[in-house]
Amino acid sequence: MAVRKSQSTLTPAEKRAFVNAVLELKRRGAYDAFVSTHNDFIMSDTDSTERTGHRSPSFLPWHRSFLLRFERALQEIDATVTLPYWDWTTDRTPNSSLWGADFLGGDGTGTGGRVATGPFAQGSGNWTLTVRPDSRNYLIRRLGQGGQDLPTRADVDAVLAIATYDAAPFNSASAGFRNSLEGWAGVNVHNRVHVWVGGTMSTGMSPNDPVFWMHHCMIDRLWAAWQSRHPGQGYQPVRSTRNVVALNDTMKPWKDVTPADLLDHTKFYTYDNAY
Amino acid sequence: MSEDTTTTEITRRRMLQGAVVATAVAAGAVALGLTGPAVAPANGADTEGGDSFDEVFRGRRIQGMPMSGDGHHAMSGYMVLIDGRELHMMRNADGTWISVINHYQTFTTPRALVRAAVDSLNGADLAPLAA
Numbered sequence: 194m195a196v197r198k199s200q201s202t203l204t205p206a207e208k209r210a211f212v213n214a215v216l217e218l219k220r221r222g223a224y225d226a227f228v229s230t231h232n233d234f235i236m237s238d239t240d241s242t243e244r245t246g247h248r249s250p251s252f253l254p255w256h257r258s259f260l261l262r263f264e265r266a267l268q269e270i271d272a273t274v275t276l277p278y279w280d281w282t283t284d285r286t287p288n289s290s291l292w293g294a295d296f297l298g299g300d301g302t303g304t305g306g307r308v309a310t311g312p313f314a315q316g317s318g319n320w321t322l323t324v325r326p327d328s329r330n331y332l333i334r335r336l337g338q339g340g341q342d343l344p345t346r347a348d349v350d351a352v353l354a355i356a357t358y359d360a361a362p363f364n365s366a367s368a369g370f371r372n373s374l375e376g377w378a379g380v381n382v383h384n385r386v387h388v389w390v391g392g393t394m395s396t397g398m399s400p401n402d403p404v405f406w407m408h409h410c411m412i413d414r415l416w417a418a419w420q421s422r423h424p425g426q427g428y429q430p431v432r433s434t435r436n437v438v439a440l441n442d443t444m445k446p447w448k449d450v451t452p453a454d455l456l457d458h459t460k461f462y463t464y465d466n467a468y
Numbered sequence: 469m470s471e472d473t474t475t476t477e478i479t480r481r482r483m484l485q486g487a488v489v490a491t492a493v494a495a496g497a498v499a500l501g502l503t504g505p506a507v508a509p510a511n512g513a514d515t516e517g518g519d520s521f522d523e524v525f526r527g528r529r530i531q532g533m534p535m536s537g538d539g540h541h542a543m544s545g546y547m548v549l550i551d552g553r554e555l556h557m558m559r560n561a562d563g564t565w566i567s568v569i570n571h572y573q574t575f576t577t578p579r580a581l582v583r584a585a586v587d588s589l590n591g592a593d594l595a596p597l598a599a
Contacts, residue, residue, distance in 0.1 A: 235571055240561040305590050326556075326568050327592040341573070366561035376572070377560065387572035395588065397556075397568040 195264075195462040197414075200277035200291050200407055201284055202465070207273075208296050212312050214267040214274045215403050216319050227263055228324040228400045230446060235397035240364040243436045245445050250359040250429060251438035252375050253416045254452040256409050258444065261461055263406060275462065278410035281343040281386055287336040297404055301334040306392045308332040313403060322393070322401050332402060333392030341385040349468070352380050353419050359429045363437045369429075370419055374412065383412050417458055418468035428452050521579055528586050532578045548582040553594040555585055569594075 203211070218224045234246030234255075246255045260276060267274045284291055287300045298311020308331065313320040315331030322330045355370040365377035376384030386408050387394045393402045400406070431440045438444055440453050520533045528550055535547040544559045548567075556568040557578065564574035565581045569588050575581040 232568075236556055236568065239558055325595060327589055327594050329592045339573070362561070364561050377574075384572040388570075392588075395570050395572060397571045399571070 194459075195268075195275045196465055197275045197410060197462050198277055198465045200279050200296075201289070203277055203296075205295065210271050210274050211267075211277065212296065214270045216312060217270045218266055219319065223266055225324050227259070227266075228398050231259070231400045232324065232397040233446070240362075240366065241436075244364065245438055248365040248372075248375065248377060249437045250363055250371055251444055251452055252371055253413070254428070254450075254455040255438075255444055257413050257416070257455045257458065258447065258450050260406060260409055260413060262447075264462075276410045277407050278414055278464070279404060279407035280411055280468075281389075281408070282346045282349055285343050291404070291407070292336070297402075298332075299334075300336040301332075301392055305329075306333040306335045308334050308392075322398070325398055325401065326396050334394070334402070335391030337389060337391075339388040339391045339395070341381075341388045343386060343389050344380075344382045348380050348382060349415065352382055353415065353422055353468075355379075356423055356426055357429070358419075358426055361430075363430065363434065374415060374419075382415070383408075413458070414464050414468050417464065420456070421467065428456060525583050526586050527591075528589075530579075530582045530586060532582060546578050548578050550582060550586060550589070550594055554597045555582060555594060556597055557581060 198207075215224070231246070238244040238247040238249065240248060245251050246259075264274075264276045267276075279291060291297055292299045292311075294310045296311065298308050298313050301307050302309045307329075308314050309316065311317070313332050315321055320332060322332065352370060352373045355373055357369045359369040359371040360367050365372065367378065373379035374382050376382055387399060390402065390404060390408075393399060394405065394408075428440050430437065433439050433442070438452060441451050443449065443451050520531075522529070522531045524530070529552070531549040533547055534545060536545060544557055544565075546557065546559070546565075548555045548557055558566050560566065560574060562574075564576055565578055566572075566574055567581050567585050569585040570581070573584075575584060
């Protein structure tokens, strides 16, 4: 069984293996297909129309499946690789080893925020952005400059205490755990991490920054933490509901998996430590 | 994109916008859009969702206008341009706005949204939007 670990505990060899698998996926062209898929849903998921990847109940299972597909693609290159998670309640500064030149590279430099160190600096020759919202073909970060702090342990605990998974109208205005975790209402956890990293991570093409996967791995871990705290609660809606994915509906674009199929992550992997 | 193409595109948008305004008037709605050459609001106050604007911000021409009709315009009811290129935007259920450049934070008006995008772009050009 694959074990997903905190990025802070990875050995140098494990960091190298992860980075090299990501670079190889990029070299093969498959990485950019993941970026395209994400942005397609960013653009089409709206509060009043069909919504699947974001601002809707299936935010969590959709990203769980998205991460699993990405992880499997990495494992086809190197079977030892699993997705690390970034616990931003503890690794909270631009000085974290996460941003080291031997791992994800550092903060952006200058007014443009161009990342200049590490394997994902465009100057390394291996990381040119092709699916992007503007003319800049390089990775951009503005760590901590977006005016929003990373979530604290207290923020996360407050969200995990919400008993209801999701509620009508099942969009960015909903009360419930999912929307507070995603960040459109209440305690904002997920959205503000994108804003804290800034630059490329602020855009619809955010998977261009490999930290996207580690951030969403943490969000995925928090979904599991919520489930363990509320064993009597479950995914909503259960019954067919206009414009959103119900428990047993298949999810686009894959159409081969439902939220119900994904509720138990231990069928696929475990976490080194439960939150 | 050449200068000619840009100009043509803006003109087409303006025509489209005129049609939107005419429709709104016919329906008895309050039409806030412009029917002639666009001008910046005289009072400098930030715009509400229904107003148009056309100004230069940090050296970039930014425009906003009510829209209706096809695609995502029908959902957001508004369109913003930076140097003639459309910035993909969306309206949230609470009335705030997000764009593809700042997707994970909300803005209270389209003008605040497009100005934030100009800041983030730092001189870069928007990629053309897919149809």
